[in-house]
Amino acid sequence: MSWQLSSWYLLLVLLVGLERLAELVVARRNARWSMARGGVVHGRGHYPWMVALHTGLLAGCLLEAGLAGRPFVPALGWPMLTLVVAAQGLRWWCITALGPQWNTEVIVVPGLSVVERGPYRLPWLRHPNYVAVAVEGAALPLVYGAWVTALVFTVLNAALMVVRIRCEEAALASLAPGRATA
Template identity: 50%
Template sequence: MVMSDSARAYLLFLGFILLERLFELVLSTRNARRALAQGGREVGQGHYRVMTVLHTAFLLACAGEVLVFQRAFPGVLGRAALVGAVAAQALRYWAISTLGERWNTRIVFIPGARPVTSGPYRLVRHPNYVAVILEMACIPLIHGGYLTALLFSVANAVLLTVRIRAEEAALGAEYRQAFQTRPRFIPGSAHGPR
């Protein structure tokens, strides 16, 4: 199989995303340990395993669809998707830096800790999930991975429904009060059910 230059570049980009995820897992593990040592409690372990599998399969599917179906670079759509994917990374790291040691990929909450309402949390309740939603749509579309974008966006929507309910319940009344007027995902939109 002959691989195009654009496919090689895309696979390198996916490699960068993989390295980024590995760094995030190290950071997350460290932060979760610290939170647990401070009396934190973890919830949602069952769906966390599903999330790990989904995110791993996502990167494999991104590469697989391009290689198996020999997808061509889609031009303007690919460039727009790249901008969206880079914006998602910027939003993710804004959320991570705002939460500091409280950020991790699990749902670990410290009873009595005040909700973080600065940074991107001034605008929406779940900026990190907004970044994930953008990634699931944009990363595959950079190189024509239409099936991956569709299938994983739907699967991620189902997973986020479960995860957000568990997370918001764990964070409790003070969180609900602090974020009652903020939308979950889109600044300026209705905040939806509580």
């Protein structure tokens, strides 16, 4: 195996990593806001696994593409890049719509209403942020042919999302009907 990787793909993965750091800054600010209003954190057990999986995604993209010498295939790479950009747009639409109620952890603030704006107003899309995560997790590695990383992330993320969504739904159900954050 030889190390071979395009500098533009390295830059793309680094930019996605910087985007994740920006999310953490927003999440920490929003967590302080939520906790000041009596917020309760749910599902702490699965959160470290999410952090590890998302970190592994970025590392896997670079390692597989570089060490396995994956080629850039324009017929696959360009559409996948488009999906990565679209996923980022959807993610930040979610973050903006949820405002201070958005977080990387499940934090429920008693007395707040379910958010029904932005992508959360669509009745057929209950968890749009998780759609963005799934799309990005499959597409980012495939931009540069890292199909093993895409497959492993997709399978592990699907399992983790079952846990996460159950946790989130239970946290929301623990509040009075119609009075929850999403």
